[in-house]
Amino acid sequence: MNSPTLNIKSKGPFELNLPKKTTEKFHLSALILTDIPQIFSLLRPTNINSIDIHKNTASLPYPYTLSDAERFVNKCIVEYTKTLRCNMWAIRNSNEEFIGYVGLYQTNEKYVIEDDQDKKFFNDSYGIGYYISLEYRGLGIVSSAVNLVCNEIAFKELHLNYVVGITFVDNERSHNVLERSGFKLVKLLKNAFKKSGEMRDVYWFIKEREVGQIQ
Template sequence: MTSVATTLKDRLPATIRTERLVLVTPTMAHAPAIAQLCNNVNVHKWMARLPFPYHLSDAEFFINEIVPSAAEACFAITRDDELLGVVGLTFAADGTPELGYWLGEPHWGHGYATEAAQALVAAARAAGATRLRSRALQTNAASRNVLKKAGFVETDTVVEASNNLAGKTMVLMRLEFDER
């Protein structure tokens, strides 16, 4: 009998439910809402990898290429079947997954990002992750607070070398799970 090694992505649940939210794999049905919410300068200014302007074709690329890749575990954040944003893990070469998320501007300030981040952190821990990392712009106090509420601690700062945030100071954050 041979055993098949599974990755952390394979061990994550397909659906994560919280009190108010359902986190599911993004599908083409989500593409129009993703495009609409991401095509917003107030969302884009905080994001390292988000193109702007953001078109339906960008959402389709995300769903067809990024979502199924081994390097990402992506979840659409939904409430009552309405897409609010996306939360996920990027699997880094050093073995420490990086948590990232975005919410559409109409959904800011309602605790959805915190609820989604906490749910994914719990799912990652249950799936065997021993630590996570994240980062946020130093000027993005709201995102840093979301991550702190999810258990992350600030560890360092770095000036972003490339992408949309090149030249800006990022706060690096880490979450170590207690071994139990």
């Protein structure tokens, strides 16, 4: 075994149902130690497929190093074994290669929010984060992954009432992912996140559990 994930709930694999026809299959599963070199290969500074991933994600270090990949995967494995639940997944192709990521995270105080009611809402929320290699875009993989995580994990297993989605205002592709996955735009948050020394505006989206979904 690559990592102690045998008894972890929700570790997958979860097959993705894509809106566009393709002969290749994609799925989600828990991160394992052998993902480390693949993550580094995708996110290293010299990989053109990672340029806009770094630009549009809130927490990835840049330049991304092998040590960053090691820390990330080991942190996930520690979290799995501590909670006995998976809430961070690799997006994999039919060859089991790491091609992207989707995960639920507690927003805590990542964002600068002035309104006290909004701040409390954020600090009590779970957000969803994701990225995928440039070469696999346009197939609906991320939208399918986000939908699965929200509907099958966040709502049915974690019994959450809603999931938060946050995107930089100029990241139209991410806006589309959230909207296709059933998220609704709540508001624009000005100067809400510091990225590369610059305060950036973000859009706040929410997906709510539908009436009748398992609680």
